Amino acid sequence: MPKQSAGILAYRNTGNVLQVFLVHPGGPFWKNKDLGAWSIPKGEYDEEDSLAAAKREFEEETGQTISGDFSPLAPIKYKNGKVVHAWAVSAEIDHTNVKSNYFEMEWPPRSGKTASFEEVDRADWFDIATAKQKIVPAQVPLIEELAAMQGQ
Template sequence: MAMRFSAGLLLFRRSAGLQVLLGHMGGPMWARKDLGAWSIPKGEYDPDGESIEAAAAREFTEELGIEVPGGTWLPLGSVEYGSGRSRKQVTAWAIEADLDPDAVVPGTFELEWPPRSGRIQEFPEIDRAAWWDTDTAHDKLSTGQRPFLARLTELIAP
C-alpha cells in the first residue's frame, strides 16, 4: 500500500460570516453530484521532489488558473483518508483573501471515457468554484477534507 500525497490552499473571507472557496470536482463521475463533490484546490506531489508549500501553490494555480493571492499561510495540518491502495495524505493551509469565482480558468486532465472505450477526453480539474458559508461547505466538501473546516474555524475564532 503506497501512500499518495496532496497539498492545497483553502481561501477564506469574512463576508457575511466566514466563507470558504471550494471547487466542484470536474469530470463525468462528479457531473451530477453536489454534496461531497467539492474540494479545496489541491493536488498530488512527490515529497522527494518538491516541497509541500511549493506543491500547494502550484496545484492552486493549476486548478484555478489564478496565482495564489498574497497573505499569511495559516497551517491547517494534514488529514489521511481512503482505504487499501488508495490512501491519501492531504496537507493544507488557509489564506484570507477574496477571489472572483468567475475569474477561475481551470486546468484540465485526460481520462478514458466512457471506460474501456479507448476514447481519451479532456475534462476540467474543477468545473466551477464558489464561496460557501462553513455549514454549507461542510456538506459540500468530500468527507476526508471536512476536518480542515473545523481547524480553520478554531484557528481564526475571535
C-alpha cells in the same frame, strides 16, 4: 510511502460570516454530484516543498495565483492512506473566473476514445455550515480547524 497532496483553504469574512473557497471536480463522474463532492484546490506532489506544491496546484486548478500569510492546518489522512497537507489563507478569489487545467481519460468507458475534461469545472464561496456539507467528508476537519482559528 503514502501519496501526498497539498492544498489551500482560502477564506474571507463578509460582514460577520466566515466563508471558504471550494472547487468542484470536473469530468463525467462528478458532473451530477454536489454534496460531499467539493474540495479545496489541491493535488499530489513528490519532492517539492509542500507549500510551494499547494500554491502551484491552486494556480493549476483555478488559473489564479494566491499569496498572503499562510497558516498550516493539521494534515488529514484519507481512507486510502493519502495524506493531505493544507494551509489556510485570507484571500479574495474570483470564483466566476476559474480556468482549470485539463486531464484526459477514456470516455465513454470501454470505447477506446479519449476525451479531455477540466480538472475543476466550477468554484464558489460557502459559509462554514454549507461548506461542511459540500466538501468531501475527509476534508471537513480542515474547515473545522479554520473555523476554530477564526473564533467561529
